[in-house]
Amino acid sequence: MNYLTLIMAIPLVGAALIATLPQTKSLLAKQMALGTTLIAAVATILMTVKFERANTDLQFVESYDWIKSFGIKYAVGVDGIALVLILMTALLTPIVVLAGWNESDNGRWSTKTFYILILVLQTMSFGVFAATDVFLFYVFFEAMLVPVYFLIGGYGSGERTAAAVKFLLYSLFGGLLMLASIIGLYVLSGEQGGHTFNIAALSQLEMSSTTQNFLFLGFFIAFAIKAPLFPFHTWLPDAAKSATPGTSVLLLGVLDKVGTFGMIRYCLALFPEATKTFTPAIITLSVISIVYGAFLAIGAKDIKRLIAYTSISHFGFITLGIFAMTTQGHSGATLYMFNHGFSTAALFLVAGWMISRRGSSTIADFGGLQRVTPVMAWSFFIAGMSSLALPGLSSFVSEFLVLVGTFTRYPVAAVIATFGIVLAALYVLIPVQRALHGPTTPGNENLADLNLREKLAIAPVIAVIVFLGFYPAPALNIINPAAAHVLSQIGFTDPVPTHGGK
Incomplete structure (x- = not known):
């Protein structure tokens, strides 16, 4: 059993063991969940x-026949892009379990069910990050909806x-569109040598431009809904507000x-010509997401909705970096995914603690927390500054790479996206001022x-944010070769710089 299969098996074994516990053993279920996620984190670090x-x-x-008659395999493997996302998942999950120790206490179902769903x-x-068989990816892609649905509906609020x-x-809806495209690829592979779901083999298929465009859209719309990218984002604010803070961390x-990740691994690799066709439209949607999400965040009155809206803007930056088709843009987008996981975790976790203490999620109800709860206030401040991409914190490096990488190919889009940084200052600094500073609001x-x-x-969340802000090399050394390889595989090279107009 290699590392990938091992780290996938560890949480399942933990979930099975928790399932055997009596309903009354809530504390033991929490301890077992924390221990399981820590073991998975250690295994991922070793990998x-x-x-x-x-x-x-x-x-x-690793590759084994699964459903041999249809050419479906259990096939897994990682490059640098997938690895950092698996590492992010492994590190965030025990943090979520520890931070939300009491999140399951008021749910519709038992505590042990909550942690089984998490695992x-x-x-x-x-x-989903490790699969190299498209059908296996689709199974993971759809199956992960089930635990999230029950985590929101069973343990959320409002x-x-x-x-x-x-x-x-x-x-x-997005999954059905992607399934239609997967079936289309399967049929094409049968016509050109043999049915397969192997991503490397599918990337070599010959397709007309029309066929490639339709299949690309099936994948892209599914991924744009998941991301979420404007205009497919409307499910996110409601889900983030209703979910527990820990569930929101795992969700966003x-x-x-x-x-x-799917845009990189599947849209670009399988449909390079369609990627070129749709890139201008996707760049436009990315810029709209950056600005639109920022304006929504500025007007938000609920702290959890505010964080969700900022993520719409951040995912606009990530998508912009992906479709800028430069090595800097791709490296920045992947690093942005990793950094966003930790900055969003910090925001949601601290916001959750603020809400549980105050009994309200309305930003106006928080005021003067710096005097009353200095550690909590400083934690929220650092998380907010990371979301703002303040130099010295992790998000700055990734956002800078995305903008520089985009500017070399799409200068107008990069300039407009830079305006999003100005708006970020407003949607972060205004709620920070209202919640942390000024006179203490009655009740606080x-x-x-x-x-x-x-x-x-x-x-550890704050430590990662600060460490990668000053020294991003450990992450970029893993990401950069994979990002350059992806672009070379689909026939893109970085624009040649001009000097003095010559």
């Missing part, structure tokens, strides 16, 4: 250490049922990355600061 950074081939490859979702997330149904319907920090005088468990949960 990362063994990863050969200069090797652009897929590593930790199953972790396995599905590992699988209009949780409506939010869960909306999330599921949007995702299933991990699940949504499947969309932008006796709020408790972070306890030891919460400090232990938020400390």
Whole structure:
């Protein structure tokens, strides 16, 4: 059993063991879930250490016949892009378990069910980033919807049922479009030598431009819904507001990355000519997402909706970097996915603690927290500055690479996207000023600061944000070779710089 199969098996084994516990053993279920996710994190770190950074081939490859009559295989492998996203998932999940120690207590179902869902979702997330068989990817892609649906609908708050149904319907619609494209690829492969779902073989198929365009759209719309990219984003604010903070971290920090990862792994690799055809439109949608998401965030009155709207803007940057078709843009987009996972985790976790103490998610109800809860306030401030892409924090490096990489090919889009940074200053600094500074709002005088468990949960998130802000080389050394390889495989090269107009 190689590393990829091992890290996918660990959460499933943990979920099975928790399922055997009596309903009354809530504390033991939490402890077992935390232990399981920590073991998976250690295994993933060991895999990362063994990863050969200069090797652009897929590593930790494993392939077995699954449904032989249809050419379907259990086939997994990772490059640098998939590896950093698997690592992000492995690191965030134990943090979510520790930070949301009491999130399951008021749910419709038992505590052990909550943690079973978390662990199953972790396995599905590992699988979707590791799959190299398109049908296997689709199975993981759709299966991960199930635990998220029950996490939102069973353990969320407010209009949780409506939010869960909306999330599921949007995702299933996109999945059906992608399934139609997968079937189309399967039929084409049978006409050109033999039925297969292997991504390397499918990338060599000959297709007319019309066929390639239609198949591309099936994949892209599914990924744009998942990402989410304007105008497919409307499910996100409701889901983020209704879900528990930990579920929101997994939803925006991990699940949504499947969309932008899928654009790289499938849209670009399988349909290079269609990619060139649709790139101007996608660049336009990305820029709209950046600006539109920022304006929505500026007007948000609910803190969880605010964070969701900022993510719409951030995913606009990620998609912009992907379709800029430059090595800097691709490296920046992948690093952005990793960094966004941690900055969003910090925002949602601290916001969740603020909401649980105050009993309200309205930004106006928080005021003067700097005086009352200094550790919580500073944690929220650092998370906000990371979302703002302040120099010295991790998001700055990735956003800078995206903008520089985009400017070399699409200068107008890069200039407009840069305006999003100005808007980010507004949607971050205004709520920070209202929630942390100024006079203490009545009702906040006796709020408790972070306890030891919460400090232990938020400390590694802040550490990653600061460390990669000053020294992003460890992540970029893994990402850069894979990003350059993706572009070379689909026939793109970086624009040649001009000097003095010569």
